[in-house]
Amino acid sequence: MHPVVSSYLIPALFVWLWSTGFIGAKYGLPYAEPFTLLLIRMLITLGLLAVLVRLLNARWPGWRAAGHLAVTGVLVHGCYLGGVFYAIYTGMASGIVSLIVGLQPLVTAAVAVMVLRERVTFRQWIGLALGLFGVALVLFEKYGTDYTGVDLSLWAIVWAVFALVGISVGTVYQKRFGTGADLVTGTFIQYAAAATFFAIGAFALETREVEWSLQLKLSMAWLVLGVSIGAILLLMWLIRRGAASQVASLFYLVPPVTAFEAYLLFGEQLGGLAMAGGLVAIVGVALVVTQNRPAPKTPVAGGKP
Incomplete structure (x- = not known):
């Protein structure tokens, strides 16, 4: 793949697709409870992925690798999506949830240092901090200091932290144990594990009633194709x-x-503070993902450059 595509276009496409998941959730949640909505989403996605696996004749991993992928699926998809959706469903504003989950890059970096022995430079730590600050600016303009009607109950906070831990640990776990599997079959196994997780939650906590409005159908279509498969x-x-x-x-x-x-x-309002926060976040991410190029070595006379 061309370096420009892999370095810039794919990350940009991922960010855009991932961000639309929050928009899709806003459209869909009024018509179904969180785990029920997520279970239906996973089942539809699994059906489409099964067709894709068949068409591509994709290679299935062994049992050991499949087990690691299942753990990743529960963490990255089950815990993260379930936690975010339930925090919003219990009354916490989506912006507050975003701020809590926004700690994910810092938490992931810390876990990666401890578990994967990744080297995070001082410049990258500065970038991570700037990114969090930029996110805080965006959310501060939207909510300011007015949190009237915002549910900051312990239960809502538990769900948001549950999502944060799931996506952070899951990212590191996937990097450590799941990078060798085929992308399509690996994702299928992850979603199967997440679907099991959502099924347990739906039958244990919810009524499983669904109002199949046009808005829910359109929301579900995008959440499946754009986010669950594409992103x-x-x-x-x-x-x-x-x-x-x-x-x-x-x-x-x-x-x-x-x-x-x-x-x-x-x-919705998008003023100067939010735009400034977006720019700060972009600078922070740039500091993390770009590397300092080493200085060229001076050729030594009579030797190899």
Whole structure:
């Protein structure tokens, strides 16, 4: 793949697709409970992936690798999506959830240092901190200091932290144990594990009633095709190709992009502070994902350059 495509276009496409998941959730959640909605989404996605596996004649991993992929599926898809959707469903504003989950790049970097022995430079730590600061600016303009009606109950916070831990540990786990599997069959196994997780939650906690409105159908179509297939395959590819801390830093770009999409689609406010926060987040991510080029070696007379 051309270096420009792998270095810039694919990460940009991933950020855009991932950000639309929050828009899709906003459209779909009024018509189904979180785990029920996610279970239906996973089952439809599994059906489409099964066709794709058949057409591509994709290679299935061994039992040991499949077990690791199942763990990743529960963490990255089950815990993260379930936690985010339930935090919003219990009353916490999506922006507050984003701020809590926005700690993910920092948490992932710390776990990667401890588990994968990744080297995170001082410049990259500065970039991670700047990214978080940029996200905070975007959300501060949207909510300011007015949290009237925002549910900050312990239960809602537990769900948001549950999502944060799931996506952070899952990213590192995937980098450590799941990078050798075929992308399509590996994603299928992850979704099968996540679907099992959502099924347990739906039958244990919910009524499983669904109102099949046109809005829900359109939302489900995009969540399946754009996010569950498109964005997740790109995420697995990025994790395979890059350091866990570098890939995680891309999540800092999601809140600014989502805010811009909400401005275009719903007319939500997007002022100078939010735009400044987006720029700060971009600078932070750039510091994390770009590397300092080593100085060229001076040729030694009579020797090899």
